[in-house]
Amino acid sequence: MSVALRILDDGAWLSVNDQRRVSVSELWRLDAPDFCDCDLVDFIAEGFTGVSADGHQVAVTTYGKCIACGESGVPGKLPVGHIRQGEYKGYDRQNIVLRPIERRQR
Amino acid sequence: MPTDVERWKSEVYGNEIREHLYQFAEDGWESIPDDEHDAWFERFKWWGLYHQRNGQESYFMMRIGTPNGVLEPGQTEVVAEIAKEYASGPAENPEFGDAYVDWTTRQSIQLHWIKLEDIPEIFEKLEANGLSTQQACGDSWRNIVGNPMAGKAPEFVDAWPVIQELNERFKGNEDHSNLPRKWKVSVTGAPDGSGQGDINDLAFEPAYKEVDGEEVRGFNVRVGGGLSRNEPRLARELDVFTRPENAADVAAGISALFREHGDRENRYNARVKFLMDEWGPEKFRNTLQEEFVDFELETAGTDLREQYTYNAGGEEHGDLIGVHEQADGNYYVGLNVLVGRMGADDTLELAELAEKYGSGEIRISQRQNVMITDVPEEDLDDLLEEDLLEHYSPDPHPFMRGSVACTGTEFCSLSIVETKNRQVRFARWLKQNVELPDGVEDFHIHLSGCTASCAQPQIADISLRGMKTRKDGEPVEALDIGLGGGLGEDPHFAEWVGQRVPVDEVPGAIKNLLASFEDQREGDETFRTFIARQDEEELEDLIEPEETSYEDPYMHNTKMTWYPYADEDDMDASPAPTDGEGNPIAPADD
Incomplete structure (x- = not known):
């Protein structure tokens, strides 16, 4: 079953099968030492510029800022949920640490 | 792809x-x-x-x-x-x-x-009633802007017929209805820079040429301005002059060039400002001449930018608030609408006042204010006594006058923070608690919820942009603070010098900033001049956030609510979607 993944409204949100699933302005903790020197990046998502499916995992390329140190940019493709049998399920992003896909693949 | x-x-x-x-x-x-x-x-x-x-x-x-x-x-x-x-x-x-x-x-x-x-x-x-929503959003010609008093206040060249012609020609025009991205156009006839052409995709600005010993008045053309996405650009001179009667043909060529050469594979790179980055004005002009117009483009005329006073850092408001004489001897009265929002009943009353005292016409400015036009001099006193003008004042306090805010998280997907109600509370608190230095009457504070910059923060004295931070370990809404933006002959975008200031400490930061300005001001220098002479470190030192008596009821993550002001604001409490009667539609069983 194919799943439609899109970033819409100037990068404001991720659409999965025509439903709004992730919006900018969420705060995430990232394990992304390449992004800034903070132990865990305290990251605000300001805009999404792309979405990809890596296996079952849905990841968004996200522009944002570490609100602890002020570093801004794109820390990589950040996994926000997964797809099983055509159904999307979002991660509990407020309470877990997200690790960029690129970092896992090293 | x-x-x-x-x-x-x-x-x-x-x-x-x-x-x-x-x-x-x-x-x-x-x-x-x-x-x-x-x-x-x-x-x-x-x-x-x-x-x-x-x-x-x-x-x-x-x-x-x-x-x-x-x-x-x-x-x-x-x-x-x-x-x-x-x-x-x-x-x-x-x-x-x-x-x-x-x-x-x-x-x-x-x-x-x-x-x-x-x-x-x-x-x-x-x-x-002659109104339309056509192309008000989407990838096409948007609403054309300019000095709202075009055709009625003194102008160097008459912009209103040009605006009308462009609107008629490009609304619903299939050749220009599907562009790579939005297309924002400004046409200015006034000599003061009040059309804000510098921040538009396409700008017509007043200019003149000597042709056979005669002065021909028209417009110089600029392309590629805009504020969005952390990539602000000033429109660049294209070295093209157009007479008013040819403006629509020049515009058609430029719009067609954008249609054919704008980036349709990456919406983040699609605005014409990025094409201008890539090509530069010379290649842009050459391509326009060779491929998109069938007449010889005239080289740029002499512009009037030296005369620009609108938002130029001086003491001239340029916001058209107050009582002003029109070219025909009647008057217009500009009313301050705090953050641009007016209740429906008040709007109805505004319409009635316009009918009673003027021609019935209302004009909207780029500062989110309104003007009642065509008021005979003998009726001015009675109009100024009307109750509505107590709330929407023609002589507002500078903090009310200069407050502009975008839609914010109340309705907008992209915004990071609540804006309009917050800016109302900021303005009221500042009015009650902060003295402006002597002679400072024109002071703009623009609050935008995100980098899309719909409140045009980069051209304000104090620029506020939505952010988040942690306060006492808890996530709260915050604002970045920028300083020193403005237009005029030498436009300048604000420098973002204050980062992630919790929203309840922003009024204190503004109060301290203005106190520093008063202390360190040289003579009667303007705020913009004062800011311009500071180096980066000095600018950062000017931002001193502080808790004050100001209270902010929207500190929490308003984006996570279904509506920030609802009694039950959790997303789960949302009645949406609803049917045509406003009744919640139960989710379908899977």
Whole structure:
């Protein structure tokens, strides 16, 4: 079953099968030492510029800022949920640490 | 590879969207196929309809494009009546009630909580009165802006007929209805820079040429300005002069060039400012000449930029608030609308005052304010005594006068923070608690919820932009603070010098900043001059956030609510989507 993944409204949100699933302005903790020197990046998502499916995992390329140190940019493709049998399920992003896909693949 | 948006546009776009929209309206919200929501909501924008944010499904923002902000006699009443009848949602705004009109920084009108099922009735009422939502959003020619008093206040060249011609030619024009991205145009005839051409995709600015010993008045053309996405650009001189009668042909060539050469594979790179980055003005002009116009372009004339006073850092407001004489000897009265939002009943009263004292016409400025025009001198005193003008003052306090705010998380998907109600509270607190230094009467504070910059923060004295931070370990809404922006002969975007200031400490930061200005000011220098002579470190030192008596009820993450001001604001408490009567639609069983 194919799943439609899109970033819409100037990068404001991720659409999965025509439903709004992730919006900018969420705060995430990232394990992304390449992004800034903070132990865990305290990251605000300001805009999404792309979405990809890596296996079952849905990841968004996200522009944002570490609100602890002020570093801004794109820390990589950040996994926000997964797809099983055509159904999307979002991660509990407020309470877990997200690790960029690129970092896992090293 | 073309984007999904481009694919949808290639299937159905422009005028033909309307028949589908009407069918969906007749059949109801649930008739839009679940797997076509994204496509239709993207297309509906072309007809001025923007699906509201998460938690507000089935409700739309409706934008009405009023070229140059001109509402002809009778039209303001129609807008007020539509707002009263159709623009009420399931919850009230504590500052503005349950039906209101937003005057925007692009001289348009926005209504919220519009239900799909009501759209045909609204369109018919608008169009019967010469109003339209066509191309108010979407990838095409947007509402054309300029000095709102074009045609009535003194001008170097008459801009209003040009604006009307452009509007008539490019609204509904299939050759220009599907552009790679939005297309924002400014036409200015006044010699003061008040059309804000520098921040538009295409700008016509007053200029003249000597031809056979005669002065010919017209416009110089600039391309590629804009504020969005952390990539602000000033429009660049194209070395093209156009006479008023040729402006539409020049515009058609430039619009067609954008249509053919703009980036349709990456929407983040699609605005013409990025094409201008890549090409530069010389290649842009050469391509325009060789491929898109069949006449010889004239080289640029002499511009009037040395005379620009609008938002140029001096003490001239340029915001058209107050009582001013028109070229015909009548007067216009500019009224301050704090953050651009006016209740529907007040808007109706505004329309009545315009009928009673003027011609019935209202004009909207790029500072979110309104003007009652064509008032005979002998009627001015009576108009100024009207109750409505106590709230929408022609002589407002500088902090009320200079406050501009975008829509914010109340309705917008992209915004990071609440804006309009917050800016109202900021302005009131500042008015009560902060003295402006001597002689400072023109002071702009613009609050934008995100980097899209709809409140045009980069050209304000104090620029505020939505952010988040942690305070006592808890996430709270915050603002970045920028300083020193403005237009004029030498426009300058604000420097973002204060980062992630918790919103409840922003009024204190502004108070301290103004105190530092007063202490360190040299003579009677303006705020902009004062800021311009500071180095980066000094600028950062000027930002001293502080808790004060100001209280902010919207510190929490308003984006996570379905509506920030609802008693039960959790996303789960949202009544949306609703049917045509506003009743919640139960989710379908899986």
